[in-house]
Amino acid sequence: MQNLGIAITGSGSAVPATSLDNQSLSELVETSDEWVTTRTGIRQRRLALPSESLSVLATAASRQAIASAGIAASDLDLILLATSTSDDLFGTACQIQAELGATKAVAFDLTAACSGFVFGLVTAAQYIKTGVFQNVLLIGADILSRWVDWQDRGTCVLFGDGAGAIVLQASKSDRLLGFALKSDGTQNHQLNLSYAASSQELLPGVNITKGTYQPITMNGKEIYRFAVQKVPEIIDKALFQANLSVDKIDWLILHQANQRILDAVAQRLNIPQHKVISNLAQYGNTSAASIPLALDEAVRQDKIKPNDIIATSGFGAGLTWGAAIFQWGR
Incomplete structure (x- = not known):
């Protein structure tokens, strides 16, 4: 009989070593530990160093999840990376696949911001329930410190960097209830990390845009x-x-x-x-x-x-x- 349920059999996580507490943050922007803590509950956040890429954090979290599920990277059929801060605009999941040595896994990025992990969980489950894949690695990872305006006290106090991962496997009983x-x-305008560009004329009458993403x-x-x-x-x-x-x-x-x-x-x-x-x-x-x-x-x-x-x-x-x-x- 085909296993058409899912079980979540392993988890892992990784965060950068560097932490920034509210007291230190108050040297950057007009705020205080008391102001941030009472409004948000946040006391500190972890920040990725220039040497710590998204793929490094995501790979570390993934290795833990694979080990705790008791499988090998070569058993994975699919790697789903939920992120809004990819190292590469074309996607980072394939880099993680290479780092892990998950040679038979299909790998791609999925973007749904802070909902990404839940959207990814449901997406991963569909591949297993249709009998297409048996073992799926789902990663949620973001380095939002790249895209924060450190002078905007409304946002810079909120965000930190990290990665978490789970392994989903085909199972006789379905654990996704x-x-x-x-x-x-x-309501898209309420929360943005948008592209801003200036026009550039390539040839008379042929204009394109050049720019970059703006802070959150x-x-x-x-x-x-x-x-x-x-x-x-x-x-x-x-x-x-x-x-x-x-x-x-x-x-x-x-x-x-x-x-x-x-x-x-x-x-x-x-x-x-x-x-x-x-x-x-x-x-x-x-x-x-x-x-x-x-x-x-x-x-x-x-x-x-x-x-x-x-x-x-x-x-x-x-x-x-x-x-x-x-x-x-x-």
């Missing part, structure tokens, strides 16, 4: 309002699909954007605080990396046990948001 994904492009801009109030309203709704939808009540959730792992968002969402869903996993105080908002980074830490701290039911939700630029309910382990 439910999911829901949404997008609303009419964000309407913090609107993004907060969006998250607090939409995330509980989408988790409810995923729970409905999974045919589960909220009290069956063992752990809530949200995209680590802001402690106030985590608290508000948990409160709306009536999920007690002890079930909410949060590590943003140490890492800040690491975009697509935040959920797998928090997941991997909780697994390694022996908080998350095999068969625990986890509700997760990513939300961010696009605007995009999504939720998935899964059971940990084989």
Whole structure:
């Protein structure tokens, strides 16, 4: 019989060694530890050195995930990299494939900003459920420090760098219990990392654009309002699909954007605080990396046990948001 379910069998994570705390940040921009902590819950963030590329962090996280799943890189059929900050505009997943020696794996990037990991999880699961692939490596990794305006105190206090990865494998029982994904492009302007160009005339009447991406801009109030309203709704939808009540959730792992968002969402869903996993105080908002980074830490701290039911939700630029309910382990 064909295995048409999925199991999440391993996790890994990697962060840069360099950390920047709020006190040090206040030397760069007008802020204070108290201001940042009370508004966001973030105390420090990790920053990639010029020598630390996205592929380096992603490969390190991937090696851990592959080892914890008990497989070899050569067993992988697919590598999905969820990122908005690729080392190469054409994609970085193939570089990671080469670094890992995953010779038979198809590799490509997927971009859905801070929702990238959840969108990637659902995408990876479809390949397994249709019987196309058996072993998939999903990575969420971002180096947002490349694209932050370090003079903009509304955004520079929020973001950090990191990578997290999981291995999904074909399984007789399906451990992905439910999911829901949404997008609303009419709100795209609320959170951007946009291309800005100037016109260049190649020949008379033939104009092209030359430019680069601009730093992140964000309407913090609107993004907060969006998250607090939409995330509980989408988790409810995923729970409905999974045919589960909220009290069956063992752990809530949200995209680590802001402690106030985590608290508000948990409160709306009536999920007690002890079930909410949060590590943003140490890492800040690491975009697509935040959920797998928090997941991997909780697994390694022996908080998350095999068969625990986890509700997760990513939300961010696009605007995009999504939720998935899964059971940990084989």
